[in-house]
Amino acid sequence: MGAFQDFSVSTYLPIGTIGLRLVVAALLGAIIGIEREWRNRPAGLRTHMLTALAAALFTILTGEILQSEMVQVQGDLARADPIRVIEAVTSGVAFLAAGAIIQSRGAVHGLTTGAGMWLAGALGVAAGLGQFAIGGLAAFLGLIIISLLKRAETAVEKKAG
Secondary structure, three states: OHHHHHHOOOOOOOHHHHHHHHHHHHHHHHHHHHHHHHOOOOOOHHHHHHHHHHHHHHHHHHHHHHHOHHHHHHHHHOOOOHHHHHHHHHHHHHHHHHHHOEEEOOEEEOHHHHHHHHHHHHHHHHHHOOOHHHHHHHHHHHHHHHHHHHHHHHHHHHHHO
16 A cells, blocks of 8 residues: 555545546436437447546546645746636537537538537536536536427427428
8 A cells, every 4th residue: 555655646625525526427427428329329328428527537636736735835836727627628528529520411410419528528527626516407408408409309390391
């Protein structure tokens, strides 16, 4: 155990809190991913769960960096901006989401999947910050938007066609 202690540093947040935040992020991502999986979309359950988990991890690590001795030792010379991490998560998830969007024969497919991945990233950030109520509400609203509004769109298309 002594060798491991040399390799690791203590965390500001209790490890149980970190674990709970990561699990909640994965579960929130699963809410959107299950619907995408059910509709047999390219980015499904695992993709959305991993996206949310990664976003939460980046967010938690940002908080840990801000509380670490490394930042405290450098004092005023350290410039840590947690918003930059959220911007990086947003950019990274946008890159993944863009990969899910396909254009073929003049039709664009995958926009909702891409938006779902972007939402999963935001859910991960919320979970990483410990904002479970906000994340849960957003996941619930996202699920309503993706599933129920799809039914409404289909009904309108049938009437128009």
